[in-house]
Amino acid sequence: MTFNDILEARGARDHAVKDNKDVKIKKNEPKRFRVTYKWPRCSFVFYASFTKKAQRLQLKTFKVHNCPIHFKNKWISPTIIVVKYKRRMRTDPRWKLRDIKQTIKEEMGVDVTTMLCSRAKSIVMYKTQGCYTQEYSLLWTYAEEIRRRNEGSTVKIMVDRHNPGQQPLFKRMYICIDALKKGFLEGCRKIIVLDGCFLKGLCKGEILAAIGRDANDQLYLVAWCVVEVESRDSWDWFLRQLQDDLNIESGIGWSFISDQMKELVLAIA
Numbered sequence: 641m642t643f644n645d646i647l648e649a650r651g652a653r654d655h656a657v658k659d660n661k662d663v664k665i666k667k668n669e670p671k672r673f674r675v676t677y678k679w680p681r682c683s684f685v686f687y688a689s690f691t692k693k694a695q696r697l698q699l700k701t702f703k704v705h706n707c708p709i710h711f712k713n714k715w716i717s718p719t720i721i722v723v724k725y726k727r728r729m730r731t732d733p734r735w736k737l738r739d740i741k742q743t744i745k746e747e748m749g750v751d752v753t754t755m756l757c758s759r760a761k762s763i764v765m766y767k768t769q770g771c772y773t774q775e776y777s778l779l780w781t782y783a784e785e786i787r788r789r790n791e792g793s794t795v796k797i798m799v800d801r802h803n804p805g806q807q808p809l810f811k812r813m814y815i816c817i818d819a820l821k822k823g824f825l826e827g828c829r830k831i832i833v834l835d836g837c838f839l840k841g842l843c844k845g846e847i848l849a850a851i852g853r854d855a856n857d858q859l860y861l862v863a864w865c866v867v868e869v870e871s872r873d874s875w876d877w878f879l880r881q882l883q884d885d886l887n888i889e890s891g892i893g894w895s896f897i898s899d900q901m902k903e904l905v906l907a908i909a
Contacts, residue, residue, distance in 0.1 A: 672687075672688075672689045685701050687699070687701035716744075716748075716750050716752050716756065717756075718756060718759040718760040718763055719760075719763075721740075721744065721752070721756065721757065721760035722760050722763050722764055724748075725740070725743070725744075725760070726764050729760075729761055729764040729765070730764060730768050733765065733768075735761070737754050737757045737758055737761070738754070740757040740760075740761065741753075741754060741757050744757070765842065769842065772842050772843055776810045779797055779810065779813065780797065782795075783795035783797060783813075786815065786817070790817050790818045790819060791818060792818035792821075792822075793815070793816060793817050793818040793821075794814065794815070794816040794818075794821075794863075794881065794884075794885050795813070795814070795815050795816075796813070796814045796881060797810070797812070797813050797814075798811045798812040798813070798877070799811055811867075811868055812865060812866065812867045812868065812874065812877060813865065813866045814863070814864075814865040814877075814878060814881045815863065815864055815865070816862065816863035816881070816882070816885045820860075820861060820862055820863070821862065821863075821885055821886070823854075823860070824852050824860060824862050824886070825886065827854060827855055828852045828853060828854055828855070828860055829852070829853065830893055830894045830895065831852060831853065831894075831895045831896075831897065832850050832851065832852055832862065832882075832894070832895070832896050832897070833850070833851045833852070833896075833897045833898070834848070834849075834850055834851075834875075834879075834896060834897070834898045834904060835848075835849055835851070835898065835899065836848040836849070836870045837849075839866070845866055845867060845868055845869070846866075846867055846868075846869060846870045846874075847864055847865065847866050847867075848864065848865045848867060848870065848874065848875065848878045849861065849863070849864045849865075850862040850863045850864070850878075850882050862882070862886070863881070863882055863885060865877075865878040865881070870901070870903060871903050872903040872904075874903075875903055875904050
């Protein structure tokens with residue numbers, strides 16, 4: 641048996657992982673690769689080296705295992721988990737780490753740590769969704785595109801900058817599409833429901849929304865805002881933007897419905 645290169649020969653290690661064998665690499669050089677088993681009584685040996693005649697790595701020594709399976713294997717790496725489960729992680733981003741760990745134990749017969757599962761899932765999410773922290777720099781372009789495509793729309797972004805020379809950090813973003821605003825003012829009653837919910841993706845925070853009802857008694861989104869946390873300050877900021885967009889002056893003739901959350905009540909008052 642011959643191998644094209646050392647990477648192909650290292651497949652013996654991956655094969656050992658699938659067979660629940662905890663092997664030990666004695667030689668790991670470009671022209672020599674030797675693997676034994678950690679258990680001293682096991683006769684397993686895999687040795688391949690470069691031959692000038694074939695100009696390839698040739699298997700020169702191979703002895704089979706005579707030992708029991710091993711449920712803990714240090715050669716289980718995030719890369720191996722990614723190769724085997726990346727499709728499922730992509731289709732089910734909410735696949736919990738404890739379920740990943742249990743699936744690996746059932747299908748591969750190996751106990752892995754939660755941290756190892758977390759690293760593997762992070763690799764898949766990064767390749768699928770990219771580095772989301774770098775995408776915050778595109779928010780201003782996104783805002784300009786909304787204003788260009790929907791003239792009269794309001795998009796406001798608030799950032800934190802602790803020091804003058806420090807890079808700004810995203811804090812809040814308010815959006816009110818002009819078409820939605822006009823549709824609400826011209827075709828809906830002046831009744832607005834105020835509510836918020838948590839963001840459960842990679843980017844944490846909360847989203848606050850102002851919702852009306854149209855002529856068909858269907859929900860009608862008026863404006864929304866992404867904030868760091870649902871508080872009196874964030875609600876107050878959101879309501880001030882909404883007040884300007886809908887030309888709400890004294891509030892006479894308007895009805896607001898909420899879940900009586902303390903922070904929201906204080907902001908409205």
